[in-house]
Amino acid sequence: MRTKDDGSQGSAGNILDVGSPRISVNESVVYAELGDELVLLNVETGVYFGLDGIGTRIWTLLAEGLSIEGIIDRLLAEYDVQAEQLRSDARAFLNTLIAKGLVRAVYA
Numbered sequence: 001m002r003t004k005d006d007g008s009q010g011s012a013g014n015i016l017d018v019g020s021p022r023i024s025v026n027e028s029v030v031y032a033e034l035g036d037e038l039v040l041l042n043v044e045t046g047v048y049f050g051l052d053g054i055g056t057r058i059w060t061l062l063a064e065g066l067s068i069e070g071i072i073d074r075l076l077a078e079y080d081v082q083a084e085q086l087r088s089d090a091r092a093f094l095n096t097l098i099a100k101g102l103v104r105a106v107y108a
Helices: 053-063 066-076 085-098
Strands: 003-006 022-023 027-032 036-044 048-051 103-105
Touching: 022 053, 022 085, 036 053, 048 053, 053 066, 053 085, 066 085, 085 103
Parallel strands: none
Antiparallel strands: 003 048, 022 103, 027 036, 036 048
16 A cells, blocks of 8 residues: 655554544545546645555545445455455555545544
């Protein structure tokens, strides 16, 4: 889940280790496909972020409204990967998106 960003630092810790939030795409984020990658831009903060293929797949599933567990289940069905490794990598990736203000953790 390689990412590229504008160099700004975000720090939200491991927000996903607290409860089971829903993740929603920040309304200020626009994105465009470039081949099999996505480029994200938060128009309020100027944060630019590039996603590779798997990051793009996670973003697409987020945009479809899947829960964190739903995303993990879908990826486990699509990729040959160990469940714990995928869960760890996906949560780290989502924490990065939260820290950059590209998505929000919403607690019920």
